Amino acid sequence: MLWLRSDAGILFSVLITGVLTDAIKDAVGRPRPNFFWRCFPDGIAVYDNITTAVICHGDASVIKEGHKSFPSGHSSWSFAGLGFLSWYLAGKITVFDRRGHVAKLCAVILPLLVAALIAISRVDDYWHHWQDVFAGGILGMVVASVCYLQFFPPPSDDKGFWPHAHFRDISEREEESRRRRTTEMSNSGSTAVVPRQGETGANTSRTLEAMESGT
Numbered sequence: 001m002l003w004l005r006s007d008a009g010i011l012f013s014v015l016i017t018g019v020l021t022d023a024i025k026d027a028v029g030r031p032r033p034n035f036f037w038r039c040f041p042d043g044i045a046v047y048d049n050i051t052t053a054v055i056c057h058g059d060a061s062v063i064k065e066g067h068k069s070f071p072s073g074h075s076s077w078s079f080a081g082l083g084f085l086s087w088y089l090a091g092k093i094t095v096f097d098r099r100g101h102v103a104k105l106c107a108v109i110l111p112l113l114v115a116a117l118i119a120i121s122r123v124d125d126y127w128h129h130w131q132d133v134f135a136g137g138i139l140g141m142v143v144a145s146v147c148y149l150q151f152f153p154p155p156s157d158d159k160g161f162w163p164h165a166h167f168r169d170i171s172e173r174e175e176e177s178r179r180r181r182t183t184e185m186s187n188s189g190s191t192a193v194v195p196r197q198g199e200t201g202a203n204t205s206r207t208l209e210a211m212e213s214g215t
Contacts, residue, residue, distance in 0.1 A: 008150075008151065009084055009088075009147050009148055009150070009151045010081055010084045010085070010147075011086045012147045012150075013080045013081065013083075013140075013143055013144045013147040013148075014077055014080050014081050016080075016143050016147065017076050017077055017080035017139060017140050017143045017144075018073070018076075018077060018080075019122050019137060019149060020076075020143070021071060021077070021136065021139065022073070024070065024071055024139075025068040025069075025071070025073070026068070028070045028071040029067040029068070030067070030068075030070035030126065030129075030132070031066055031067055031069060032065075032066045032067075032068070032126075032127055033069070033071075033126045033127065033128070033129060034066070034126050034127065035066040035067075037058075038056075038058050038059075038062045038063050038065075039054070039056035039057075039058050039063060039066070040056070040057065041058050042055075042060065043057075043196055050073040054082070062152065069127075069128055069129060069132050070128075070129070070131065070132045070135065071132050071133075071135040071136035071139055072119060072122050072127075072128045072133040072135075072136035072137075073136065073137030074118055074119065074121075074133075075115075075118065075119035075122060075128070075133040075134075075137045075140065076136035076137070076139045076140035076143075077133070077140060078114070078115035078118040078119060078137075078140065079112075079119075079136070079137045079138075079139075079140030079141045079144060080114045080139075080140035080141075080143050081115075081140075081144070082111035082112065082114055083111070083112065083115065083141045083144035083145070084144040084148055085111045086108050086109070086111040086112050087145065087148040087152075087155060088110045088148065088152070089107055089108050089111070090155035091152055091153070091154075091155040093108075094155075095107075095108050095109060095155065096155055096156040108134040109188045115140075116137070117139070119133040119134075119135045119136065119137055120133070125185065135149050170191040176184040
């Protein structure tokens with residue numbers, strides 16, 4: 001069940017990040033760095049003769065995609081998935097146990113480094129501004145952190161290895177066992193044999209008669 005929790009966490013992290021990223025892209029509409037070539041594929045700027053406004057004569061879908069620079073989707077998705085993986089590894093290998101294991105820290109940083117390289121490549125490919133990938137990385141990391149903490153305790157916690165559901169299951173089993181013991185004790189107490197009052201009086205009379213007769 002542990003791997004199901006981790007898979008669900010990564011899935012939620014990426015899906016939520018994707019929805020937020022697309023919503024912000026459509027709302028902001030920032031042009032990409034290569035927007036000029038989207039607007040003028042032949043490299044020749046065309047202006048209206050009356051209003052002198054720029055006339056884009058590129059493909060409409062390409063121009064529309066050129067207004068989705070902020071934030072970077074690749075950056076946000078990378079940090080959402082790999083950021084969650086980094087948190088997951090930190091909890092599983094107890095990187096915050098204060099024992100100075102540098103190798104553990106490297107294992108946690110590696111997914112973040114891969115996500116950073118993916119984000120940098122978007123700037124290098126001239127598809128995003130640096131502000132786009134920076135904001136996308138923060139968005140993805142924040143969503144990954146929130147989703148991780150919904151399924152697991154903080155990695156620095158003593159119980160950071162197991163998901164929250166594991167401890168809830170243990171508590172429920174302990175509570176069920178406690179109720180079962182209480183029920184068994186109450187049932188055993190109610191079924192104890194209690195002598196009737198008449199039988200007690202008869203036994204007492206026979207004892208007194210035996211004492212008087214000297215037997």
